[in-house]
C-alpha cells in the first residue's frame with residue numbers, strides 16, 4: 001500500500017490531475033492579463049502622435065482604414081476602448097478566480113480527507129499519546145497554509161511569468177538595451193530574497209506549532225472543566241492556557257512582521273532597480289531616439305511588471321511555508337495504523353457465538369515493562385467466565401486485547417478456530433462487545449447514544465432499555481428518546497450511563513460480551529435485576545465478566561485469577577472456594 005505523505009512534488013503531481021481545468025483557467029487568466037497588458041501601448045499614440053506631433057503611423061492607419069476625427073474624438077474613443085478592456089479583464093478575472101478556487105479547495109479537501117482516513121485507522125497506542133489540539137491545528141491551520149500555496153501557484157505563478165515574458169518582449173521591441181537592463185535586475189532581486197524566504201518558512205512553522213500547543217491546552221482545559229472546577233484549579237489551568245496564548249502571540253507577531261519586512265525588503269530592492277531604470281530611461285530619451293511617449297509606455301510596463309514580480313517573490317515565501325506545513329502534516333501520516341490483513345474466513349459468520357483460546361500471550365505498553373505474562377486461557381463457546389484480580393493486575397488490558405484494541409507480538413488468540421493474525425481487528429470488534437466501567441456518551445440524544453447512527457425500531461430500542469433497567473429513566477426524560485444527554489452524558493447518573501452502554505450492547509447483538517466493571521456503579525439490588533433480565537439475552541453468548549464484587553460474578557461457571565499480569569489460579573467457583581489462599585476466596 002502506498003504511504004500517504006505531503007510534499008510539494010506530490011501537490012504538483014496532484015495539480016496536474018486537473019490538467020484540463022488548469023489549462024482553461026490559465027487561458028482565461030492569460031486573456032484577462034493580455035487585455036490589461038496592451039493598454040500601455042495606447043500611450044505613444046496619445047502622447048507622441050496626438051500631443052507632440054511625432055507620428056508612429058498608427059493615426060495615419062486609423063484615418064485611412066477606420067475613421068477620421070479630431071484630438072477630442074480620438075481621446076474619447078481611446079478612453080472608452082480602455083474602459084471596455086478593463087471591464088472585460090475584470091469579468092475574465094472573476095471567471096478565472098472561480099476556476100482556481102474550485103481546484104485549490106478540492107485539493108485541500110482531498111488532503112483533509114486522506115488525513116482523516118489515516119486517523120480513522122490510527123492505532124490505539126498512538127491515539128492515547130496524541131495531543132488532540134495539535135492534531136486539530138494541523139488539519140486546520142497547516143492545511144490552510146497548503147491551500148494558500150496551491151492557490152498562489154496555480155493562479156499567480158504561470159500568469160506572473162507570462163506577464164513578465166510578454167512585457168519583456170514588448171520592452172525589447174521598444175528599446176532592447178533598456179529591456180536587457182530589466183531582465184538582468186529581476187533575477188538579482190529573486191536571488192537576494194531567497195534566503196530570507198527560507199527563514200520565513202521556519203517562522204511560519206513555529207507559528208503553526210504554537211497554534212497547535214494553544215489549541216491543545218485549551219481543549220484539555222475545556223474537556224476537563226468539570227474536574228478543574230471541582231478541584232478549584234481554574235486559575236492554574238486557565239493561566240497555563242493563557243501562557244500558551246501569549247507564546248502564540250509572540251510567534252504570530254514574529255511571523256507577521258518579519259514576513260512583512262522580508263516582503264517589503266524584497267519590494268524595496270525591486271523599487272531601487274526601478275528608480276535606477278527610470279533615470280536611465282530619461283537619459284535614453286535625452287541621448288537616443290527614444291520618444292517621450294515610448295518612455296511613458298516603458299514606465300507603464302514597469303508598473304505592469306510590479307505585481308507579477310511581487311507574486312514571484314511572494315511565491316518563494318509561500319513555497320517555504322508550504323514545505324514547513326507539509327513537514328507538520330506528515331507527522332500525522334507517520335502515526336502508526338492498525339494492521340490490515342486479508343481476511344479469508346470469518347469465525348463469527350453463521351455461528352451464534354464462538355469460543356476463545358488464549359495461548360502464551362504476553363504484552364507490554366512500553367518496552368521493558370511487561371504487563372501481561374504468558375497468559376493461557378480457554379473460554380468455550382457460550383461459557384460464562386469471570387476474570388478477577390487485584391487492581392492493576394492487567395484485567396482491563398487483557399479485555400482490550402481480546403477485542404483487538406492493542407496489537408501484541410508474543411502469543412496467539414484463536415477466535416473460534418481462526419488465529420488473530422488472520423482476522424481484521426474491526427471484525428473482532430464488530431462481534432465482541434466490550435462494555436467499559438466509564439462508558440463515554442456523545443453530547444447528543446438518548447436515541448443516538450443507543451444506536452450510534454444505526455437505524456433500529458423504537459420497539460427494539462425500548463426492549464433494550466427495558467432489559468437494561470432503564471424504563472423508569474426513559475419515562476422521566478422530557479423528550480423521551482430525543483432528549484439530549486449533555487456533554488459526556490452529564491444529565492445521567494454514573495449507573496444510568498453504565499446501563500445506557502449495556503442497552504447499546506443489547507441493540508448491537510454481539511456474539512461475545514465482555515463486562516469490565518460495567519455495573520460497578522449500580523446498587524446490588526438493581527444489578528441483580530439487570531443480570532436476571534439479561535439472562536435470556538446472554539444465554540447463547542460467550543460472556544467474560546471482570547469485577548471486584550462477588551455479586552457481579554456469582555453466576556460464573558469458571559474463574560481466572562490474575563496477579564501482576566499472570567494467571568495464578570483458575571477453576572470453578574467451587575474449586576476455588578476450597579483454596580483458602582485464593583483471591584476469589586478473599587472476595588467473599
Ligand SMILES: Nc1ncnc2c1ncn2[C@@H]1O[C@H](COP(=O)(O)OP(=O)(O)OP(=O)(O)O)[C@@H](O)[C@H]1O
Nearest residue numbers: 128365366371389390391392393394395396397398
Ligand atoms: N494505556 C496504557 N498505557 C500504559 N500503561 C497502561 C495503560 N493502561 C494500563 N496500563 C498499566 O497496565 C497495568 C494494568 O492495568 P489494567 O488497567 O489492565 O489493570 P486492572 O487489573 O484492570 O486494574 P483495575 O482493577 O484497577 O481496573 C497497570 O500497571 C497500568 O498502569
